[in-house]
Amino acid sequence: MPSITINQVKYHYTDTQKGDEIIIFSHGLLWSGYMFHKQETFLKDRFRVITYDHRGQGKTEAPENGYDLDTLYEDAVALIEALSPRKKVHFVGLSMGGFIAMRIAARRPDLLTSVILMETSADAEPPENAGKYKTLNTVVKWLGTWAVVGNVMPIMFGQKFLNDESRKSERNEWKAQLKLCKSPGIVKAVTGVIERKSIFDELSKITIPTLIMVGTQDVATVPAKAERIHTQIANSQLVYLEGGGHTSSIEEPEQVNLAIDNFLKSIG
Numbered sequence: 001m002p003s004i005t006i007n008q009v010k011y012h013y014t015d016t017q018k019g020d021e022i023i024i025f026s027h028g029l030l031w032s033g034y035m036f037h038k039q040e041t042f043l044k045d046r047f048r049v050i051t052y053d054h055r056g057q058g059k060t061e062a063p064e065n066g067y068d069l070d071t072l073y074e075d076a077v078a079l080i081e082a083l084s085p086r087k088k089v090h091f092v093g094l095s096m097g098g099f100i101a102m103r104i105a106a107r108r109p110d111l112l113t114s115v116i117l118m119e120t121s122a123d124a125e126p127p128e129n130a131g132k133y134k135t136l137n138t139v140v141k142w143l144g145t146w147a148v149v150g151n152v153m154p155i156m157f158g159q160k161f162l163n164d165e166s167r168k169s170e171r172n173e174w175k176a177q178l179k180l181c182k183s184p185g186i187v188k189a190v191t192g193v194i195e196r197k198s199i200f201d202e203l204s205k206i207t208i209p210t211l212i213m214v215g216t217q218d219v220a221t222v223p224a225k226a227e228r229i230h231t232q233i234a235n236s237q238l239v240y241l242e243g244g245g246h247t248s249s250i251e252e253p254e255q256v257n258l259a260i261d262n263f264l265k266s267i268g
Helices: 033-043 069-084 097-106 127-143 145-156 163-180 185-195 200-205 223-232 252-268
Strands: 003-006 010-013 022-026 047-053 089-093 112-118 210-215 237-241
Touching: 003 097, 010 033, 010 069, 022 033, 022 069, 022 097, 033 089, 033 163, 033 252, 047 097, 047 112, 047 237, 069 089, 069 097, 089 097, 097 112, 097 185, 097 200, 112 252, 145 163, 200 223, 210 223, 237 252
Parallel strands: 022 047, 022 089, 089 112, 112 210, 210 237
Antiparallel strands: 003 010, 010 047
């Protein structure tokens, strides 16, 4: 698998390499670029698809610092400039990846053709959530992610996915993926998300084509969060993913793929 050194950190990424247009996927907290494998399969015949793992997650190195959202934004900018030095890209961010995507779209629109925001929020973490997540983070620090899988699954996935007997093997696969998260990198990544600053006041600067998607069963970033983003970005499109939770790329890939396809076609 390819890797690239960005701001002195060895980043892991995947790259289908073929295609005139480039689409980059930025994953959610606790996961990796693998969470977009169904989108990669759907798009790879028409686009050059790139996924990457954030600091301390997936197969990317876990340095001592640099887990705040502004540093992750700078890393993403450097990655775009390195992998696509002469072309603008489409950038897709889910949850944590969406925090990064909004910062790029607002601050460096010269790098992007469009932005797609999935299951994300422009606000700081609500105090009622921050305390709960800090407790889970402490457990992870001392025991590992295996100890919180039961608590995390209902946050990451909607009830439709969690209760579908025909998808039991998929649930087991993603439980196993959660257990692959390693301390201390994942603890620092969670802290960066919990302590992030709001970017809501910057949303009005986003003028590039924007698609916002949210699952109707998302309890981590409820649909009202997506609606709030939608009101601030002129001419943005908002799509509800019926039955989707906070990890809709996995839960509802057909709906996600169709929404992405329609959006990219609509902007030419």
